[in-house]
Amino acid sequence: MSKICLNMIVKNESRIIERLMLSVLPIIDSYCICDTGSTDDTVELIETFFKKHNIPGKIVKELFKDFGYNRTFALNACVGLDNADYLLLMDADMKLRINPDLSVDEFKKSLTKDAYYLFQGSDVFYYKNVRILKNNPDYSYWGVTHEYVKTTPETIYDEIEKSQVFIDDIGDGGAKTDKFERDIRLLLKGLEENPNNERYTFYLANSYMNSFQYEKAIERYKERVKLGSWFEEVWHSYYSMGKCYQELGDMANAINSWMEAYQFYPNRIENLYLITNYYRCNNKNVLAYSFYEMARPELLKNNVQNFLFLEKDVYDYKLDYEFSIIAYYRNPNNLDVIQSCMKVLSHPNTPTNIATNVLSNYKFYVPRLKDFESKNIDLQVLHSIGKTMNIDSNFVSSTPSICIDPNNKNRLIINLRYVNYKINEKGEYINQSNIITKNVISCIDMNKKSWKLDTEFELKYNKAYDNLYVGLEDIRIMGHKSKLYFNANRGLEYSKMVIEHGIINLKSRSTLSNILEIDGQQTIEKNWVIFENANRELNMIYGWYPLRIGNVINHPDSKIDNKKNPVMKLVISHEYQTPNFFRWLRGSTNGQRIGDEIWFICHLVSYEDRRYYYHIFVALDSKTMELKRYSRIFTFEKEKVEYTLGFVYLDQSNEILIGYSVMDRETKYITITKDKLEELFIQN
The missing domain is CATH 3.90.550.10 (Spore Coat Polysaccharide Biosynthesis Protein SpsA; Chain A)
Incomplete structure (x- = not known):
C-alpha cells in the first residue's frame, strides 16, 4: 500500500x-x-x-x-x-x-x-x-x-x-492580501525573461481583470488569442475579454467576444448563457431564445467536467432558469420547459430566490391531471356520498380520503370531510366562530361494473379536545393488517395543532386514538402520513427534507395529557437526503404499494399575491424506504387551491383513483391509468 x-x-x-x-x-x-x-x-x-x-x-x-x-x-x-x-x-x-x-x-x-x-x-x-x-x-x-x-x-x-x-x-490564505499585484509583478518579470509565453500572458490578463484593470486585461487577452496553442486558454481569453467589455459598458464588443468564443470552440456555452441572460433581461426574448437554443445541444450532453475554470452552475441550472422565463414569451419549437423547471428546482446548488421564482412562474406551464383522465369507471356513486346524512346546509363537502377495505379488496372506504368555513376568490379563509369538521365514512361495493353505496355514517370521535377547532381535520385512512388506521390534524387551540393517530372501528363507527408527540415538536404539526413497508410494518413520514421516517411507540415517560389520555410518540428510525425542492413538500396522502414501490401524493404551495397549490407523486423503494423517483409537479384542474388526502391503486384495471377538492368546497374524483401517470415521472 x-x-x-x-x-x-x-x-x-x-x-x-x-x-x-x-x-x-x-x-x-x-x-x-x-x-x-x-x-x-x-x-x-x-x-x-x-x-x-x-x-x-x-x-x-x-x-x-x-x-x-x-x-x-x-x-x-x-x-x-x-x-x-x-x-x-x-x-x-x-x-x-x-x-x-x-x-x-x-x-x-x-x-x-x-x-x-x-x-x-x-x-x-x-x-x-x-x-x-x-x-x-x-x-x-x-x-x-x-x-x-x-x-x-x-x-x-x-x-x-x-x-x-x-x-x-477557499482562497483565504495569508499570502492573498496582495495576490493580484504580486502576480502581475511576477508575470511581467516572467515575460521579460520569456517573451510571448502563452501561460504568462493568459494569467497576466486574468490578474489585470481580477484587479479591475479591464483595458489592460483586454489587450493581454488579445495577445493570448494571437499566440494560439491550447484551445481552453484561447476560448477563455475570448470569454473573459467579453466580461471585461461588459464591465466597461460596451455590450456590442462583449457580445462580439462571446460569439468569437463560440465560433472558436462551440462545446462550451458559458458565453452563450451570458448573451441569453443579457437579451432576456432587456426584454429581447426572441434573441434570448435563439441563443438558448444554440446552447441547448451542449447543455443536454452534459459533458463538461474537464473544461478549464468550469462555471458548472451555468450547466446545472442557470441556462434552464433562463429558459423557464423565456418560454413564456417565446418557444416556437415547444421545447420541454417543465423539464427545465424541474431541473432547476431539484439541483442542490440552486439559490432559494431562483427556485421560488421558478415555482412562481410554474403556473404558466403546469400540466393538468384532468387531461389524463381515463373515464373507464362510472364514479357517479361517489358523488352521492353524504346525500342521505342530512348535513347542515352551512357545511360543504371538501377533501375525501380513500383506501381499500383491509378485509375486502372489492370494497372501497371513503372518508369525506365537511367543513363550515369558506375560501374566497382571493384565497382568504372566511371562518365561523368555531372551525368545524364533520367526517362521513362510506363503504362502496366494487364487485360489479356499477359501484354501489353499501353504508355510510358520521364518524364519532373523542370530543374532549374540541375548542375553537371542532372535529378531526384532514383524516387520512389506510388499511393495515385487517384494521383501518388513520392520521388526522387536531387543533388544540388557536395556532396549535397536533397529530392524532389511531384506528377507526367500522362496527362502533368511532375512533380509538391518541395524540402523537415527536422530539423537537413544532407549534403546528400537520401532514404526517402513514404507509406499510415491504415487511408489512406500519411506518410514518414526518418530513420530506430530509425524508424522515419513524414508528409510533408508547411514550417512554408514560405521558398523560391534560385530558387524561395517554400520549404516544413518533420515533424517527430512518433519514434520507432528498432533492432541494423537497423542503417545500408536505404530505397529502398515505402511501400506496404499487409493485416494489410505495407511492404518495405530496403538495407544495407557492406564496404570491395568494396561495397556489401544486402536487407531485413521490415513489419510495418498498424495502429500503429510500426515495426512488418522483413526478413532474402537476395540478388537478389548474385551480388555485386544490387538495387531496387519498388515492388507491385498482390493480385489475391498472388505474389510480384519486379524491380531491377544489377551493375546499367541491369534492372531485378522477381515474388515470398507471401507464399514463408513468409519463409524468422524471426520467433520470
Missing part, C-alpha cells in the same frame, strides 16, 4: 492552517512543508499538530523567490523521505473533501500511476489539477506564478473522481 506525504509551501498561515491539516489527516502518512518566511507561529502550529497525531515529517525553510522555485524546493525536500511514495500537493487555504464511504486503504492501494488529477474549486466552479504526484526527483514546477508540475515524457496520468476526493479551494 502506497504512503502519502503532504507537500506544500506556507507563509503566515496560522489563522487557517489547522483547517487544512484536519482535512488531510485521514489520508496522509507524513508531511514535508517548506516555510517561505513566516513571521507568525505557523511553523509551531504545524509541528505541534502532527506530533499530537503521530504523523512524522519535517519543515524546511527557504525564503520566497517565486512559486515555481519554492514549490520545486519543497518537492526536492521529499526525495528519500520515509512514508512518502506519493505527494499530496496542497495550499493552506484549501480543504480536502473525502467521501465518507471511501476506503482510504483501498484508495492508497489503487495508486499505481505517476500523476493524478484532482478536481479543485467549489461546487459551481472547478477545474482539474495535478495534486497527487509520485515522489520522483525528476519532477519540478514551472512558472513564476500559476505554476504547473513539469514531469517527464514517459509520465502516466490518471484522474480521481470528483465524487471521491475533491479540493475545496
Whole structure:
C-alpha cells in the first residue's frame, strides 16, 4: 500500500492552517512543508499538530523567490523521505473533501500511476489539477506564478473522481492580501525573461481583470488569442475579454467576444448563457431564445467536467432558469420547459430566490391531471356520498380520503370531510366562530361494473379536545393488517395543532386514538402520513427534507395529557437526503404499494399575491424506504387551491383513483391509468 506525504509551501498561515491539516489527516502518512518566511507561529502550529497525531515529517525553510522555485524546493525536500511514495500537493487555504464511504486503504492501494488529477474549486466552479504526484526527483514546477508540475515524457496520468476526493479551494490564505499585484509583478518579470509565453500572458490578463484593470486585461487577452496553442486558454481569453467589455459598458464588443468564443470552440456555452441572460433581461426574448437554443445541444450532453475554470452552475441550472422565463414569451419549437423547471428546482446548488421564482412562474406551464383522465369507471356513486346524512346546509363537502377495505379488496372506504368555513376568490379563509369538521365514512361495493353505496355514517370521535377547532381535520385512512388506521390534524387551540393517530372501528363507527408527540415538536404539526413497508410494518413520514421516517411507540415517560389520555410518540428510525425542492413538500396522502414501490401524493404551495397549490407523486423503494423517483409537479384542474388526502391503486384495471377538492368546497374524483401517470415521472 502506497504512503502519502503532504507537500506544500506556507507563509503566515496560522489563522487557517489547522483547517487544512484536519482535512488531510485521514489520508496522509507524513508531511514535508517548506516555510517561505513566516513571521507568525505557523511553523509551531504545524509541528505541534502532527506530533499530537503521530504523523512524522519535517519543515524546511527557504525564503520566497517565486512559486515555481519554492514549490520545486519543497518537492526536492521529499526525495528519500520515509512514508512518502506519493505527494499530496496542497495550499493552506484549501480543504480536502473525502467521501465518507471511501476506503482510504483501498484508495492508497489503487495508486499505481505517476500523476493524478484532482478536481479543485467549489461546487459551481472547478477545474482539474495535478495534486497527487509520485515522489520522483525528476519532477519540478514551472512558472513564476500559476505554476504547473513539469514531469517527464514517459509520465502516466490518471484522474480521481470528483465524487471521491475533491479540493475545496477557499482562497483565504495569508499570502492573498496582495495576490493580484504580486502576480502581475511576477508575470511581467516572467515575460521579460520569456517573451510571448502563452501561460504568462493568459494569467497576466486574468490578474489585470481580477484587479479591475479591464483595458489592460483586454489587450493581454488579445495577445493570448494571437499566440494560439491550447484551445481552453484561447476560448477563455475570448470569454473573459467579453466580461471585461461588459464591465466597461460596451455590450456590442462583449457580445462580439462571446460569439468569437463560440465560433472558436462551440462545446462550451458559458458565453452563450451570458448573451441569453443579457437579451432576456432587456426584454429581447426572441434573441434570448435563439441563443438558448444554440446552447441547448451542449447543455443536454452534459459533458463538461474537464473544461478549464468550469462555471458548472451555468450547466446545472442557470441556462434552464433562463429558459423557464423565456418560454413564456417565446418557444416556437415547444421545447420541454417543465423539464427545465424541474431541473432547476431539484439541483442542490440552486439559490432559494431562483427556485421560488421558478415555482412562481410554474403556473404558466403546469400540466393538468384532468387531461389524463381515463373515464373507464362510472364514479357517479361517489358523488352521492353524504346525500342521505342530512348535513347542515352551512357545511360543504371538501377533501375525501380513500383506501381499500383491509378485509375486502372489492370494497372501497371513503372518508369525506365537511367543513363550515369558506375560501374566497382571493384565497382568504372566511371562518365561523368555531372551525368545524364533520367526517362521513362510506363503504362502496366494487364487485360489479356499477359501484354501489353499501353504508355510510358520521364518524364519532373523542370530543374532549374540541375548542375553537371542532372535529378531526384532514383524516387520512389506510388499511393495515385487517384494521383501518388513520392520521388526522387536531387543533388544540388557536395556532396549535397536533397529530392524532389511531384506528377507526367500522362496527362502533368511532375512533380509538391518541395524540402523537415527536422530539423537537413544532407549534403546528400537520401532514404526517402513514404507509406499510415491504415487511408489512406500519411506518410514518414526518418530513420530506430530509425524508424522515419513524414508528409510533408508547411514550417512554408514560405521558398523560391534560385530558387524561395517554400520549404516544413518533420515533424517527430512518433519514434520507432528498432533492432541494423537497423542503417545500408536505404530505397529502398515505402511501400506496404499487409493485416494489410505495407511492404518495405530496403538495407544495407557492406564496404570491395568494396561495397556489401544486402536487407531485413521490415513489419510495418498498424495502429500503429510500426515495426512488418522483413526478413532474402537476395540478388537478389548474385551480388555485386544490387538495387531496387519498388515492388507491385498482390493480385489475391498472388505474389510480384519486379524491380531491377544489377551493375546499367541491369534492372531485378522477381515474388515470398507471401507464399514463408513468409519463409524468422524471426520467433520470
